[in-house]
Amino acid sequence: MTVDFRGIASPPPRITLLHPEDQIVQEMLDGWRNQQLSRALSFQTIAQREQIITRFLAFTNEHPWNWSPALVDEFFGDLRSTSGVKQTTLRNYQNTLSLFCGYVSDPGYGWTRVCLELFGTHPTQVCFEWNTATHVQEAEAGPGKRAFTKVELQSLFDRADDETIRIARHNRKGWLPAFRDSVVFKIAYAYGLRRNEVRHLETVDFTRNRHARELGSKGVFNVRHGKAMKGSAPKRRSVLTVFDWTPEILDEWEERGRTRMTDGHELLPSERGTLVAEAAFSPRFRRYRDELALSPGLDFHSLRRSYVTHLIEDGYDALFVQRQVGHEYASTTGLYTSVSSDYRTRTLRRVLDQTITDALNRKAPTP
Structure with a gap:
């Protein structure tokens, strides 16, 4: 009772x-x-x-x-x-x-x-x-957590593509999940997405950007399952496509992979054609990372860190990047930014050159 x-x-x-x-x-x-x-x-x-x-x-x-x-x-x-x-x-x-x-x-x-x-x-x-432990600083990620360099990122993408081709050549059925994960890594980076945002992707979430018609139907991605605030519904946002190679990746997956796994709207489904589990991408990601002898501090979330860092390095406005990744505050975006030493060197050189140019072009004061 x-x-x-x-x-x-x-x-x-x-x-x-x-x-x-x-x-x-x-x-x-x-x-x-x-x-x-x-x-x-x-x-x-x-x-x-x-x-x-x-x-x-x-x-x-x-x-x-x-x-x-x-x-x-x-x-x-x-x-x-x-x-x-x-x-x-x-x-x-x-x-x-x-x-x-x-x-x-x-x-x-x-x-x-x-x-x-x-x-x-x-x-x-x-x-x-x-x-009890106190929350003394905004960022508490371990010191090993960082963004990929562009060279490291390209090696990860190449490794994922090679794995897909290798399995397909041996006529093994595992090539579709390998293909899907390859697309997952690229799309997570291409839009700066969290793991949960990637797995909830659907084909209906993409629309055109009238200011970038060359991107076709993949100009804007509407995130419907963003990270929720405490006690609230998932936060929505729109992410503009910034890399011109993104539509090609999506179109190839739609034509050669997705339709073989599901007839629903899921863009990156599980092997059963349903919503893929949040932890499904991690084993393959870690295996590729370890095989490439990359830093163990590089995790799936590093793809999102890399998106922020590389856009800042390429000269995108900080407010634009903040809106793309859905951060409430610019300080949060700053925590994700780990620009390379080359970028800082170029920035310093540009400022110094501009200072010298201004000094040389400054007219002498008239008596």
């Missing part, structure tokens, strides 16, 4: 719970899930948070009304020493635990009264500024 204690001061009389501790914990998790659903958080976010709380419960072997800051220190100390989690992961876990504790200790939900009557104690907040 499951009894829902949410919103009531105490359990009904004459009802004895078989395992009150476990049932109360489950009711707490169910109530917290409903609270997050009412805030319009994604199902994936809610599920990940519940897994973190379940993991903390299993590690401590204590119920929420018995948690203490010492257990928090022990849990996260173990994560760092044995699992080597990154600071961003650590802070995400701690934020989740803090949110859960805030929910169960809020008098408005009645859990403090229920726990006091059943167990003689009640849950409290156990995450504080002095025992």
Whole structure:
């Protein structure tokens, strides 16, 4: 028998719970899930948070009304020493635990009264500024994360094309996924897309740009699954096609690959013709990167970093680049920009040459 204690001061009389501790914990998790659903958080976010709380419960072997800051220190100390989690992961876990504790200790939900009557104690907040990681800077990516150089990027694309040709020549059925992944890498770079944005691409998302008719029907890409703000729907944006080779890549894939995998609208479908999983591209990407002896700091997101960096290096206006990648603030775009030393040298040389030219052309003052 499951009894829902949410919103009531105490359990009904004459009802004895078989395992009150476990049932109360489950009711707490169910109530917290409903609270997050009412805030319009994604199902994936809610599920990940519940897994973190379940993991903390299993590690401590204590119920929420018995948690203490010492257990928090022990849990996260173990994560760092044995699992080597990154600071961003650590802070995400701690934020989740803090949110859960805030929910169960809020008098408005009645859990403090229920726990006091059943167990003689009640849950409290156990995450504080002095025992959790702080967010001290806007960018916390590891120092190895960077953009591709243009030479590295070309070698990755060539490796992906060679793999497709090799498999096709041996008449193996895996050539279509290899072909798809080759297109994925190029399109992710061509439009500066995130992984989730790439996998949701559909053929109907492309339109013409009347100011660039030479690009045909692939002049503008309408992103419908952009990164959402907290509790909001996916953010939309339009991305202009800037590389003249992009329509050719898309047209070749449409003609030779996509129609063999699906008859739907998915541009880059799975082998079953459905929406491809977000992690489907990673194994092949890492294998190509390692075979080319490229830096392990180059990940799939580096394609997006490269898009920003290369456009800035090629002289595109910073505000244009910011709008292309969908950043709210220019400072965020600046974090993605890792211009090469050659670009900085050329910039310095241009400024110095202009300064000297202005000095030589400056008229002498009249007496």
